[in-house]
Amino acid sequence: MVSVIQKKNRKFKEIDYYKNEVSNYFLLPFRFQKINFQKEILVNEVGDFLIVPIGTAEKIILKKISKIDDEELYFDLISNFFISEDPIPILLNVLEARYRTKKSFLEHFTALHIFVISLRCEHTCHYCQVSRVTENKDQFDMSLYNIDEGIKIMMQSPNPYITMEFQGGEALLAFNNIEYAVKRAKEEAILHQKNITFVICTNLAPLSDDMLPFIKEHNIMISSSLDGPAFIHNQNRHRPQRNSYELTIQGLEKCREALGEDNISALLTTTNLSLDYPGEIVDEYVQQGFRNIFLRPISPYGFATYNEKKNKYQTEKFLNFYKTAFDRIIDYNKKGYYIREDYATVILKKILTPFPVGYVDLQSPAGMINNVIVFNYDGKIYASDEARMLAEMNDFTFQLGVLGQSSYNDIFYGEKAMDIAENWTNESLAGCSECAFQAYCGADPVLNYATQGNMYGYRPTNVFCQKNMEIIRYLFNLMEDESIEKIFRSWITGHSE
The missing domain is CATH 3.20.20.70 (Aldolase class I)
Structure with a gap:
């Protein structure tokens, strides 16, 4: 048997290939979900969302979004805290304040x-x-x-x-x-x-x-x-x-x-x-x-x-x-x-x-x-x-x-009350923690218990979900x-x- 070794092409590519191959930004926490055959939704920690063409989330994660070629999307992602040009976003305190506001129903x-x-x-x-x-x-x-x-x-x-x-x-x-x-x-x-x-x-x-x-x-x-x-x-x-x-x-x-x-x-x-x-x-x-x-x-x-x-x-x-x-x-x-x-x-x-x-x-x-x-x-x-x-x-x-x-x-x-509290935050429930709609949904330990036998529940067959x-x-x-x-x-x- 003859082994055939294919030589790699060592020819240098144009400079734009190297400039745009990987963008220099940092990912912030967000989730994504297909909403129809053409579009998917990106949702950040406070419920801000962007509806984008399918495949956009993958490009963001692989850092294929360019400030030059995808200018409008790039700055939408920056302004809505999906990505950051710094390891810690400059306006992190704004995001913190907005998260506190979302959870302010707990204050009283x-x-x-x-x-x-x-x-x-x-x-x-x-x-x-x-x-x-x-x-x-x-x-x-x-x-x-x-x-x-x-x-x-x-x-x-x-x-x-x-x-x-x-x-x-x-x-x-x-x-x-x-x-x-x-x-x-x-x-x-x-x-x-x-x-x-x-x-x-x-x-x-x-x-x-x-x-x-x-x-x-x-x-x-x-x-x-x-x-x-x-x-x-x-x-x-x-x-x-x-x-x-x-x-x-x-x-x-x-x-x-x-x-x-x-x-x-x-x-x-x-x-x-x-x-x-x-x-x-x-x-x-x-x-x-x-x-x-x-x-x-x-x-x-x-x-x-x-x-x-x-x-x-x-x-x-x-x-x-x-x-x-x-x-x-x-x-x-x-x-x-x-x-x-x-x-x-x-x-x-x-x-x-x-x-x-x-x-x-x-x-x-x-x-x-x-x-x-x-x-x-x-x-x-x-x-x-x-x-x-x-x-x-x-x-x-x-x-x-x-x-x-x-x-x-x-x-x-x-x-x-403490037993119930272990199962009432969707941020920590399997199937909810990674769901794009988490910020808009809730947790229902009583329904989980009544329909699935325990407070934690199982999302793939959960009627609430x-x-x-x-x-x-x-x-x-x-x-x-x-x-x-x-x-x-x-x-x-x-x-x-």
Whole structure:
């Protein structure tokens, strides 16, 4: 066998080859992700992004970007802290300040305090997440003692702005307790120099005219539910009289007249039935005069887990529903009717502004404990509303204490809180730490535990990850259209163009 040795060409190349072969810059931390067949996105540590042709990230990493030949891109990379001409960027203190701003939601600690004022409910929704009881069982109302103890804990929060939210069951079935709690909390808020906001979560069916003066006097916000047109809402949110939709619409009209447009909102829950009617659901919200809609999937807790035929679906099916409904929302905006999708708006605020958002599910460290705490009707304290729902399935993994028995430090800094804290920052979770969308997403130890058996989770099969990655990618893809980006910016400012 004859060995053939190929000689290398020793001929010198032109000087430009050597000048541009490797650029003299330093890489700063960034991540990248393909968003369509032509483009990829680069994202730095504070969420600044550049949408560039596929292959650009590789060229940057191999230092193939030239100040001369790629001048515009080169200086975009410099100004947005993707690369630096110095080992330590001259404006590193600016980057530090911006990172602190992104995480400033941690400065004041817990704001939202949920009081489960009653488990009683006159609805029998098949997707109920809280294992409600019938409306005649008043032993499932929160006692005045537990209300007082919950208020004591709430007033110890270092946050000067706190929210007291009443949930159920159906909260209005225990309206006397709400009246007591509001008056008591306002007295304590004065003593502790707190600014306090009140919210009642209700299906509106038990709303009576004599409740409205108190609600108005104390500027209480109403959060209700609307699953779409009557044929969807009445089937999803069942009452013996099959009139849930009619009572909801009547309640919305009463609240708007008495409290004003800004003090009433509605929330959608997406069931298998809903998946077939994305356009009709958006149309219903527009017909009822809403300027926002929250397209959210069912959470895998409580009674919702017992009826898989109605409540369980693949993430891909929900995403198809979401995109179809979203297209309808964009179309309404293009035609001059301002309506935003709330989940996208939260993500867009993280993408397009330097400020943090208060939405619990998209925070890192997670919003549980840091932003929200739940006091159950029976005095048990949970790390989040979802943690309370899990407890209704007899799993108390996320119970932090008991009112009247546990101190503030036991609840917020105890061993259970520390265990949860090991799994609530996406910067340190495998699959999240290298994800380009990390800055816009969050961590959810409760959902990980409920769906995958542990708080850490496994990203390749994680429904939270699958949903958020595709929605974020979808939003970036849409933003390439300047007219849609303009609509998005109107959503985050709250003003139609």
